[in-house]
Amino acid sequence: MDEMKDVIKNYVIKEYVEDDTEITYDTPLISGGIVDSFSMVSLKRFLENKYKIAIPDDKATPEAFDSVDKICQLVGNYLK
Amino acid sequence: MAYTEKTRGIYSEILTGLKEAGLFKQERYIHSSQSADIEVEFPTGANLKKVINICANNYLGMSSHPEVVKAAHAGLDSHGYGMSSVRFICGTQDIHRTLENMVTRFLGTEDTILFPSCMDANAGVFEAILTKDDVMISDRLVHASIIDGIRLCSAMHDTFKHSDMEHLEEKLQLHNDKRLKMVITDGVFSMDGDTARLDKMAALCEKYDALLFMDDSHASGFIGKTGRGTHEKCGVMGQLDIITTTFGKGLGGASGGCVSGRRELVEMCRQKARPYLFSNTIAPPVVAGVIKVLEILSASTDRRDKLERNTEFWRKGLTDAGLIIKEGDTPIVPVMLFNAKLSQNVSHDLYEEGIYAIGFFFPVVPQGQARIRTQISAGHEIHHLEKALEAFKKVGKKYDILGKTKAEIIEMYGM
Numbered sequence: 342m343d344e345m346k347d348v349i350k351n352y353v354i355k356e357y358v359e360d361d362t363e364i365t366y367d368t369p370l371i372s373g374g375i376v377d378s379f380s381m382v383s384l385k386r387f388l389e390n391k392y393k394i395a396i397p398d399d400k401a402t403p404e405a406f407d408s409v410d411k412i413c414q415l416v417g418n419y420l421k
Numbered sequence: 422m423a424y425t426e427k428t429r430g431i432y433s434e435i436l437t438g439l440k441e442a443g444l445f446k447q448e449r450y451i452h453s454s455q456s457a458d459i460e461v462e463f464p465t466g467a468n469l470k471k472v473i474n475i476c477a478n479n480y481l482g483m484s485s486h487p488e489v490v491k492a493a494h495a496g497l498d499s500h501g502y503g504m505s506s507v508r509f510i511c512g513t514q515d516i517h518r519t520l521e522n523m524v525t526r527f528l529g530t531e532d533t534i535l536f537p538s539c540m541d542a543n544a545g546v547f548e549a550i551l552t553k554d555d556v557m558i559s560d561r562l563v564h565a566s567i568i569d570g571i572r573l574c575s576a577m578h579d580t581f582k583h584s585d586m587e588h589l590e591e592k593l594q595l596h597n598d599k600r601l602k603m604v605i606t607d608g609v610f611s612m613d614g615d616t617a618r619l620d621k622m623a624a625l626c627e628k629y630d631a632l633l634f635m636d637d638s639h640a641s642g643f644i645g646k647t648g649r650g651t652h653e654k655c656g657v658m659g660q661l662d663i664i665t666t667t668f669g670k671g672l673g674g675a676s677g678g679c680v681s682g683r684r685e686l687v688e689m690c691r692q693k694a695r696p697y698l699f700s701n702t703i704a705p706p707v708v709a710g711v712i713k714v715l716e717i718l719s720a721s722t723d724r725r726d727k728l729e730r731n732t733e734f735w736r737k738g739l740t741d742a743g744l745i746i747k748e749g750d751t752p753i754v755p756v757m758l759f760n761a762k763l764s765q766n767v768s769h770d771l772y773e774e775g776i777y778a779i780g781f782f783f784p785v786v787p788q789g790q791a792r793i794r795t796q797i798s799a800g801h802e803i804h805h806l807e808k809a810l811e812a813f814k815k816v817g818k819k820y821d822i823l824g825k826t827k828a829e830i831i832e833m834y835g836m
């Protein structure tokens with residue numbers, strides 16, 4: 342799980358952070374304005390491709406994507 | 422009728438909040454036609470003040486061009502004031518189709534459809550062309566009207582970092598399984614005045630079998646050697662699948678816009694784009710005016726050449742004065758001040774000096790990137806620009822920002 346956390350955290354930093362904002366596992370991503378709701382789609386697709394899962398659209402909510410910890414929980418629900 | 426005191430209070434509170442946050446927009450009444458020299462009433466009730474306008478989108482000085490005004494008069498006489506109809510019921514005149522054909526030739530595309538505005542064109546085009554099986558991949562700094570259009574479309578949406586071609590390629594790979602992929606960009610970005618890397622984007626779209634969309638509102642008529650737009654400048658004429666643009670800037674200044682591009686995509690807009698289907702046709706005098714604008718611009722590049730010279734003069738003048746500008750070669754020249762309050766103060770003082778230019782700050786531009794956005798026109802003469810430069814120097818000296826670095830300005834005034 343820790344490895345997954347780092348993979349996701351690193352992806353978020355590479356994809357969305359364009360300055361020196363620090364990201365931790367519980368940094369609010371969407372409510373904190375780091376990831377806009379438009380850009381969530383690439384995060385969802387990244388997770389689905391990386392972990393070979395399908396996240397239903399109604400589960401891919403801004404709340405479920407709001408921190409690295411929460412994203413890990415969400416992914417965990419769909420891992421076989 | 423239930424507009425109660427409670428309801429009024431809700432909105433009053435919101436409006437007060439906007440004022441307190443410095444986000445309340447106040448109109449300034451211009452008593453003259455649009456040009457380099459205008460007469461302004463500001464604040465409301467004040468005596469009229471003659472100022473030089475350096476913040477209009479009147480890039481080619483066509484807003485009050487005598488031949489354009491004359492053509493609009495003639496169009497009013499021959500084709501009337503309005504059509505009281507949308508295009509497909511009884512709102513299409515011969516001149517509407519004439520203008521569409523002229524725009525097609527001017528931009529080097531296959532076909533064109535007129536919209537009441539480019540805002541409407543962008544609001545309608547994506548929904549008309551794409552479905553939930555498709556993906557739109559847009560630059561993160563595209564214009565607000567494109568963002569609204571994207572929101573109205575059922576296709577998946579993703580973004581790439583501004584002008585970052587490696588990131589765009591990653592996104593094209595990520596979404597390679599979609600039925601259609603559309604890459605979306607502005608030609609010239611309105612806040613920074615920089616130009617899309619269209620040659621690279623066209624190559625990537627070719628490689629990954631994606632459509633390429635560009636809003637060229639801040640370029641049509643003057644960017645490129647013959648003013649065709651950003652696709653001419655980047656050497657990719659004929660390779661764009663969709664171009665949207667406006668007749669409210671370089672191509673006249675009144676109103677109206679269009680979608681121009683592949684024949685089938687334009688036809689899809691004619692069949693399905695809601696702002697086209699449910700909004701009145703462009704008024705005949707405006708159509709006649711834009712036709713004249715395109716005749717003038719097709720016959721000679723004098724105006725865009727003059728704009729290019731004016732832009733070079735202006736950019737060099739500001740740089741020599743020790744002000745920080747965004748690099749580039751377009752007539753959108755942001756003077757960077759970084760601090761919101763400083764941008765408001767400089768704008769106010771410039772106005773006192775007879776120069777009309779507006780401060781832009783968050784949320785219109787990112788936090789810490791406040792600026793005065795100046796826009797140069799072929800309607801400016803060198804004496805206008807010299808006077809404006811003197812004003813910038815005087816105000817810049819007052820605030821001690823001439824020759825200062827970004828860090829020094831931020832140290833003095835904060836972000």
